[in-house]
Amino acid sequence: MHANEHLIDLRSDTVTRPTPGMMRAMAAAELGDDVLGDDPTVKRLQAVVAERLGKEAGLFVPSGTMGNQLAIRAQSAPGDQVVVEDGAHVYRYEAGAPAALSGVQLTCVPAPGGLLSWERVEAALNPANVHCAPPSLVCLENTHNRAGGRLVPQALVTAIGAGARARGLRVHLDGARLWHAHIAGGLPLAELAAPVDTVSVCFSKGLGAPVGSVLAGDREVIARAWRFRKMWGGGMRQSGLLAAACLYALEHQLERLAEDHARATSIARGLDHPALAVGHPVDTNIVIIDVAGADGDTRLVAHLASRGILTLGFGPGRVRLVPNLLNSDADIARVVDALNGFPRA
Ligand SMILES: Cc1ncc(COP(=O)(O)O)c(C=O)c1O
Structure with missing residues (x-):
């Protein structure tokens, strides 16, 4: 970061x-x-x-x-x-x-x-x-x-x-x-x-x-x-x-949820990494990334944290990202970049 x-x-x-x-x-x-x-x-x-x-x-x-x-x-x-x-x-x-x-x-x-x-x-x-x-x-x-x-x-x-x-x-x-x-x-x-x-x-x-x-x-x-x-x-x-x-x-803040949905979709679409995949349709504001390899969730959460991005482990090999009111489009570009920069095994 x-x-x-x-x-x-x-x-x-x-x-x-x-x-x-x-x-x-x-x-x-x-x-x-x-x-x-x-x-x-x-x-x-x-x-x-x-x-x-x-x-x-x-x-x-x-x-x-x-x-x-x-x-x-x-x-x-x-x-x-x-x-x-x-x-x-x-x-x-x-x-x-x-x-x-x-x-x-x-x-x-x-x-x-x-x-x-x-x-x-x-x-x-x-x-x-x-x-x-x-x-x-x-x-x-x-x-x-x-x-x-x-x-x-x-x-x-x-x-x-x-x-x-x-x-x-x-x-x-x-x-x-x-x-x-x-x-x-x-x-x-x-x-x-x-x-x-x-x-x-x-x-x-x-x-x-x-x-x-x-x-x-x-x-x-x-x-x-x-x-x-x-x-x-x-x-x-x-x-x-x-x-x-x-x-x-x-x-005042209901209609803007569409922005969160679009940003979640951008994250899913921007993902380009052999160890990372989104295993579900991104219908709304939640992206759950499946991470291949041992301790994948812990390693990805730590990698993103080192780039100033906080996420949550969501069970073995799964990490959850939830775009929200605090984010901008530029933030999402940074997130995609950080995800695709996850060190390859
Ligand atoms: C689907 C769902 N139901 C209920 C809750 C519980 O809400 P609260 O944290 O306000 O108790 C949550 C919280 O994340 C949730 O995701």
Whole structure:
């Protein structure tokens, strides 16, 4: 890294900082005590997001993890079966919460590219008898993080929604990056969320807010989630300060996600190295590079760090790069250059 070069942080889209306009919106926010139900900015965010997602109600929560886990808690009973894709964030990266906080039994169904189908879900459902955990919920993820920001074909979501409903099951969608699915695929957010009962969306990722997620669904399920949010310590007081950042992000930083998607594609297209390959379609803002050779992930992360580029190892031989609000096109050219300069074995 040359003395006049800045650090390029591609570890995640969560590393962004509030933009100046966002800071001004936060400073100007009207506030109240949200645990007492009177923060006007939180209420506005919940209403706006529920409306955009075509749901009756929304609940502001501190994190995507809490949104997902509240959805599980509010739509299952301890001992129930919950079906998820094997690479799902709710299963892999939420600290064992489904077991610890909801007491449910996860059935993890492997699916190529993370793309669960109704046929795979149905085959995994327990039979209705006294020996088995009764199925109550299916969890989906769009876009799919571990599958490289994969855009889930809407026909799959629709089929799972219809199949689940016919079997009396509910469906939750982890939409931490549903914004990206909307921008990349062009479908309205409400259409993406229509087949499912609950959906959680994050503002602290590509949208660039410092904190915040919303869980949306029907009034009854959101009322249940509200109670568990309180129980889990997720009730916040003048959280309108954070909700203002989320509203600002929705209004001013949603359309620009297309830039992140284009930059991710540029990285994938620019790759020209015998030991490096992108093993998935780059639909949105995540690039996962497969690195050949022993300790490939560690060596590539260290090489890029020596060039002032931060990335994350994503399992043996895999490195994740996530273009975000902090990057420019010139940064991406530097990243491609550094990748192609990875020392050859
Ligand atoms: C797909 C997905 N769901 C949920 C989360 C959890 O969000 P948080 O870090 O806000 O708990 C993440 C975080 O990266 C994610 O990628």
